[in-house]
Amino acid sequence: MVKLKICGVTRLQDIQLINKYKPDFVGFVFSDSTRKITESESKILKENLDPQIKTVGVFVDHEIDEIISLFRQNIIDIAQLHGSESQEYIDILKDRTNNQLKIIKAIEIKVEEDLNKLDYDCDFILLDSGKGSGKTFPWQLFNRKIKRNFFLAGGINKDNINDAIEKFHPYAVDISSGVEKDGFKDEGLIKEVMERLNLIKGRYGEYGGQYISETLMNELLFLEEEYKKKMADPEFKNELDTLLKEYAGRPSLLYYAKRMTEDLGGAKIYLKREDLNHTGAHKINNVLGQVLLAKKMGKTRVIAETGAGQHGVATATAAALLDMDCEIFMGEVDTERQALNVYKMELLGAKVHSVKSGTKTLKDAVNDAFREWIATLDTTNYVIGSTMGPHPFPMMVRDFQSVISQEIKQQILKKEGKLPNAVLACVGGGSNAMGAFYHFIEDEEVQLIGCEAGGKGIDTPYNAAALTNGKIGIFHGMKSLFNQGDYGQIAEVYSISAGLDYPGVGPEHAYLRDIGRANYVPIDDNEAVNAFEYLSRTEGIIPAIESSHAVAQAIKMAPEMNKDDIIVVCLSGRGDKDVRSIAQYRGVNIDE
Amino acid sequence: MSKIKNAFKNGKAFIGFLTAGDPTIDKTIEYIIAMQEAGCDLIEIGIPFSDPMAEGVVIQKSNVRALKNNTTTDDVFEIVEKVRKKTDIPLVFLTYINPVFFYGYEKFFKKCKNLGVDGIISPDLPYEEKGEIEDIARKNGVDVISLIAPTSQERIQKIAKDAEGFIYLVSSLGVTGMRSEIKTNLKDIVEDIKNVKDIPVAVGFGINTPKQASEISQYADGVIVGSAIVKIIEEYGENAKQPIKEYINSMKKACNNELE
Numbered sequence: 001m002v003k004l005k006i007c008g009v010t011r012l013q014d015i016q017l018i019n020k021y022k023p024d025f026v027g028f029v030f031s032d033s034t035r036k037i038t039e040s041e042s043k044i045l046k047e048n049l050d051p052q053i054k055t056v057g058v059f060v061d062h063e064i065d066e067i068i069s070l071f072r073q074n075i076i077d078i079a080q081l082h083g084s085e086s087q088e089y090i091d092i093l094k095d096r097t098n099n100q101l102k103i104i105k106a107i108e109i110k111v112e113e114d115l116n117k118l119d120y121d122c123d124f125i126l127l128d129s130g131k132g133s134g135k136t137f138p139w140q141l142f143n144r145k146i147k148r149n150f151f152l153a154g155g156i157n158k159d160n161i162n163d164a165i166e167k168f169h170p171y172a173v174d175i176s177s178g179v180e181k182d183g184f185k186d187e188g189l190i191k192e193v194m195e196r197l198n199l200i201k202g203r204y205g206e207y208g209g210q211y212i213s214e215t216l217m218n219e220l221l222f223l224e225e226e227y228k229k230k231m232a233d234p235e236f237k238n239e240l241d242t243l244l245k246e247y248a249g250r251p252s253l254l255y256y257a258k259r260m261t262e263d264l265g266g267a268k269i270y271l272k273r274e275d276l277n278h279t280g281a282h283k284i285n286n287v288l289g290q291v292l293l294a295k296k297m298g299k300t301r302v303i304a305e306t307g308a309g310q311h312g313v314a315t316a317t318a319a320a321l322l323d324m325d326c327e328i329f330m331g332e333v334d335t336e337r338q339a340l341n342v343y344k345m346e347l348l349g350a351k352v353h354s355v356k357s358g359t360k361t362l363k364d365a366v367n368d369a370f371r372e373w374i375a376t377l378d379t380t381n382y383v384i385g386s387t388m389g390p391h392p393f394p395m396m397v398r399d400f401q402s403v404i405s406q407e408i409k410q411q412i413l414k415k416e417g418k419l420p421n422a423v424l425a426c427v428g429g430g431s432n433a434m435g436a437f438y439h440f441i442e443d444e445e446v447q448l449i450g451c452e453a454g455g456k457g458i459d460t461p462y463n464a465a466a467l468t469n470g471k472i473g474i475f476h477g478m479k480s481l482f483n484q485g486d487y488g489q490i491a492e493v494y495s496i497s498a499g500l501d502y503p504g505v506g507p508e509h510a511y512l513r514d515i516g517r518a519n520y521v522p523i524d525d526n527e528a529v530n531a532f533e534y535l536s537r538t539e540g541i542i543p544a545i546e547s548s549h550a551v552a553q554a555i556k557m558a559p560e561m562n563k564d565d566i567i568v569v570c571l572s573g574r575g576d577k578d579v580r581s582i583a584q585y586r587g588v589n590i591d592e
Numbered sequence: 593m594s595k596i597k598n599a600f601k602n603g604k605a606f607i608g609f610l611t612a613g614d615p616t617i618d619k620t621i622e623y624i625i626a627m628q629e630a631g632c633d634l635i636e637i638g639i640p641f642s643d644p645m646a647e648g649v650v651i652q653k654s655n656v657r658a659l660k661n662n663t664t665t666d667d668v669f670e671i672v673e674k675v676r677k678k679t680d681i682p683l684v685f686l687t688y689i690n691p692v693f694f695y696g697y698e699k700f701f702k703k704c705k706n707l708g709v710d711g712i713i714s715p716d717l718p719y720e721e722k723g724e725i726e727d728i729a730r731k732n733g734v735d736v737i738s739l740i741a742p743t744s745q746e747r748i749q750k751i752a753k754d755a756e757g758f759i760y761l762v763s764s765l766g767v768t769g770m771r772s773e774i775k776t777n778l779k780d781i782v783e784d785i786k787n788v789k790d791i792p793v794a795v796g797f798g799i800n801t802p803k804q805a806s807e808i809s810q811y812a813d814g815v816i817v818g819s820a821i822v823k824i825i826e827e828y829g830e831n832a833k834q835p836i837k838e839y840i841n842s843m844k845k846a847c848n849n850e851l852e
Contacts, residue, residue, distance in 0.1 A: 214740060358643060371766075376765075473690050475643065488692075489642040
């Protein structure tokens with residue numbers, strides 16, 4: 001979702017407005033301007049600012065020491081450079097702050113050729129018409145996609161903000177004079193800008209949205225409102241945190257896979273052990289959040305779709321814990337290959353519907369879950385298991401899963417004193433990947449790699465690689481990438497892994513791919529099965545066949561990397577449920 | 593101006609639905625003509641989709657049958673072309689948005705214009721997302737039909753204000769399909785709509801008996817029936833023409849309060 005930076009705050013009453021409307025970033029101008037503030041003024045503003053809002057210092061060819069001093073005093077999180085600062089200057093700032101200070105390099109766009117100068121090695125770029133001139137740059141120059149995260153600045157106001165976002169798909173918009181009246185920040189204008197941003201909520205570039213029946217629209221709006229309210233409520237947060245800690249077993253371990261590292265002879269490999277969570281997968285992170293939210297909303301029943309059965313088991317578990325009725329929709333094909341999980345869900349008190357429509361797999365389970373929800377929305381919340389579906393689901397699921405990257409970041413900094421070179425995760429709908437990527441999106445130096453189901457090969461019809469083979473489309477409530485046939489019929493897809501056997505992908509992944517922030521690679525069945533067996537033998541950890549796709553990519557990459565490089569693999573689930581089908585794949589019959 | 597207003601000229605409108613290509617393309621053409629002859633005032637032609645999320649079992653199965661015959665969007669246009677040689681009854685497409693998106697909005701609506709399709713109903717394109725097609729459809733004289741549901745409440749205001757052609761009022765929660773009872777207070781919703789805009793309101797989802805049609809016609813401008821017609825096609829296959837005609841005849845009479 002597009003972030004907002006309000007730049008050039010000078011007074012304490014501005015900070016009060018900022019705290020009230022909560023943009024993502026606030027800008028302190030230290031260079032010559034009518035909005036220039038001194039170090040001591042900035043200190044007071046920062047002390048009064050909501051600590052969740054990040055501060056950006058704006059500079060023009062300042063002394064490096066001055067910037068570093070502001071950073072060390074915790075006055076700024078990010079430095080925005082508007083002068084003729086070189087790459088070397090940026091590198092020194094990065095080096096001396098151990099990469100902790102984020103850098104935005106501002107670039108003035110006057111002629112089309114200026115768009116060729118965007119390849120600074122820094123966290124973000126900012127496109128402006130001048131040094132905070134308050135005028136828009138010639139927007140008609142833009143006919144190409146900017147393949148990196150950028151801030152859009154220059155003359156943005158309530159009247160053009162929606163057009164600007166639609167045209168440019170920026171990471172964030174930067175507003176200063178656009179929310180000022182008589183030279184000062186104005187509450188009415190800030191409020192109006194926030195409202196307009198809300199109108200385009202649920203968009204990740206061109207992807208996302210709410211393509212769903214009118215009957216469900218008010219329910220989705222209500223869900224979003226309640227979600228926002230509860231997430232801002234310390235009591236709810238506390239209850240959820242306690243569940244995650246005491247019930248799910250968080251934080252999950254970040255385990256150094258020593259034998260695997262030595263065997264592959266390259267980068268150090270760490271495994272984020274989501275498989276050790278209660279119910280054996282990352283799914284519980286999201287489910288505890290959504291089921292608790294449903295309960296607080298006064299619902300008495302939850303429904304969910306499931307592919308491999310992991311999300312179904314997690315939902316049934318949370319429903320048992322929180323005393324809610326629970327019904328799970330699962331494709332008939334999946335109930336057969338994951339029979340153990342069906343029995344588990346029933347054991348937990350849930351009713352399992354075997355879905356016989358369409359291809360009888362995950363996508364049809366989603367269809368039937370939506371059909372059920374639309375008839376029962378008075379009593380029921382639909383607990384979607386991945387970063388997909390109509391807004392607010394992709395956002396909500398991502399937020400609940402982002403605890404994964406939050407923990408990885410803290411854990412790896414503690415163990416290694418630096419960020420990893422790459423984070424790897426498997427992608428079906430993309431929830432464990434979004435969770436593992438999210439807090440690293442701002443760290444451009446960390447490669448994010450999603451591993452899709454290549455099935456029997458991406459050149460065959462038997463795969464589920466929506467990011468590799470899919471086309472843009474609109475389905476299951478979202479605009480995203482989907483495997484589809486002629487005339488836009490959703491394709492039948494295939495993977496050995498029931499959890500990745502889905503013909504689409506969450507909208508935020510499609511966006512991360514487009515802007516080049518994440519890469520997605522297909523891993524075929526054979527590679528995944530080999531990785532499944534390899535990790536079992538090498539580390540004594542049996543990974544889920546889904547997660548084995550990410551392990552396979554680590555096996556490919558690690559030997560090519562240096563010994564002091566670090567790879568983190570999100571081990572999204574445990575593999576007990578897959579033992580039978582892997583045996584079958586190897587021609588071993590373990591059922592008598 | 594589309595021809596949709598003509599559907600509401602002749603007393604209360606009876607609107608019938610069928611899925612293109614079920615059981616065959618030729619039969620769809622034949623059945624559309626039969627529906628018109630039996631008293632339909634407007635016909636909704638469903639473009640088959642692999643995943644009709646808002647449909648109950650009857651129409652889901654009909655989509656499966658149509659896709660088994662490899663019915664494509666181009667085939668559906670061919671149906672319209674042939675139907676248009678015989679009748680100028682108002683026609684609208686009922687389609688999920690992905691087949692339209694995939695075909696290309698420009699190309700799709702230009703064809704609609706050239707062949708005489710008067711409107712489009714897309715169950716997965718709510719008010720917030722209608723910008724996808726609004727301008728292109730308008731440019732080509734195709735009405736984008738808005739849906740209003742029992743849950744719409746305060747949304748009725750803005751939806752009705754921008755509505756074109758007629759309003760499709762969803763009778764109850766859930767997916768399409770025949771229901772024995774409709775509990776929603778539809779009369780109030782119709783009034784709310786009329787307070788915002790003078791536009792025909794037709795009620796659909798669940799209606800299948802003449803009695804229901806007659807009741808709804810007391811306060812709405814039209815009745816929409818899908819699953820009951822599709823069920824006849826499921827049962828009679830290629831020989832459904834006569835039963836469809838008889839059914840529609842009785843429903844149309846009920847709409848005009850001429851109960852047998």
